Amino acid sequence: MHAASAAASLDWLTTAKAHAEEWPILVQRLSGRLELTRETDPVGIELALQKILPESDWSFASTALIWHGRRVCVARNPRCDACGIRSDCPFPKRR
Numbered sequence: 538m539h540a541a542s543a544a545a546s547l548d549w550l551t552t553a554k555a556h557a558e559e560w561p562i563l564v565q566r567l568s569g570r571l572e573l574t575r576e577t578d579p580v581g582i583e584l585a586l587q588k589i590l591p592e593s594d595w596s597f598a599s600t601a602l603i604w605h606g607r608r609v610c611v612a613r614n615p616r617c618d619a620c621g622i623r624s625d626c627p628f629p630k631r632r
Contacts, residue, residue, distance in 0.1 A: 573585070
């Protein structure tokens, strides 16, 4: 394997690992704010979400939660005023 190919593989692996570590944090925060589950550990959250979402939606739901958590429902200062699901979200009412 060439050095450039090895570096590209390492970059991809590092990125994939970062996303895998980020998933539990974002999904935990959003599933709690949206009151989708009361579970707090990643495995419990995943199992709870699998019970309420059809399997065909798992991938989309995961991606949607991650992007929403990155762009709108950020940790410290969620942008509730810019949120497209604010009317259905219990979080702004608790703030």
